[in-house]
Amino acid sequence: MSPEIVVPRFTVVTLGVSEMRRSIAFYASLGFARKFRATGEAVAFFDTGGTVLALYPWDALAQDAGLPDAPRPQAFRGVTLAWNCRSEAEVDAALAAAVEKGATLLKAAQPTDYGGYCGYFADPDGHVWEAVVAPGIEVGDDGRVRLPE
Known part of the structure; x- marks a missing residue:
């Protein structure tokens, strides 16, 4: 039997969160569509238009990965x-909506040195998001990103 060929793919990003109910409400309020609701508040899945955003209790996610859940980082997580x-x-609208829904504005939107425009916010658990328009990266009518060859 020959070894199976592994095709790399990025399918889900899972965020460890402190309060599932709060985080579910936050991401739903931003407009992400919650799917597979049968999981209740044990884990939450949101359709992001190409990949899946999952929320899972911070301590349980750390345990599942075999890592300590404390101390939780206060600095940039990389x-x-x-x-x-x-x-x-x-x-600007994405940043304003996130802040209105409970995010913390980390950096107001401004022109970038590469000809784009971006700003940053943190969700209620400190996960950092960049809202950005970047030259050469197209966002289609379906919301999916298309990269040049």
């Missing part, structure tokens, strides 16, 4: 999530 937008106005 990861950002991106919300690619079609225009500067959409970046």
Whole structure:
């Protein structure tokens, strides 16, 4: 029997959260569509238009990964999530909506050195999101990102 060929794919990003109910409400309020609700509050899945955003209790996720759940990092964690937008106005609107729903504005939107426009917010558990419009990266009418070859 020959070894199976492994095809790399990015399918789900799971965020460890402190309060499932609060985080579910936050991401639903941003407009992400919750799917597979049969899981209740044990785990929550949101359709993001290409991948899945999952929420799982912080301590249980750490335990599942075989890592300690404390101390929880207060500094930059080395990861950002991106919300690619079609225009500067959409970046501003995304940041405003996130803050209105309970996010913390980390950096107001401004022009970037690569010709884009972006700002940053943190969700209620400190997960960092970038709202960005970037030259050469197209966001289709379906909300999916298309990269040039």
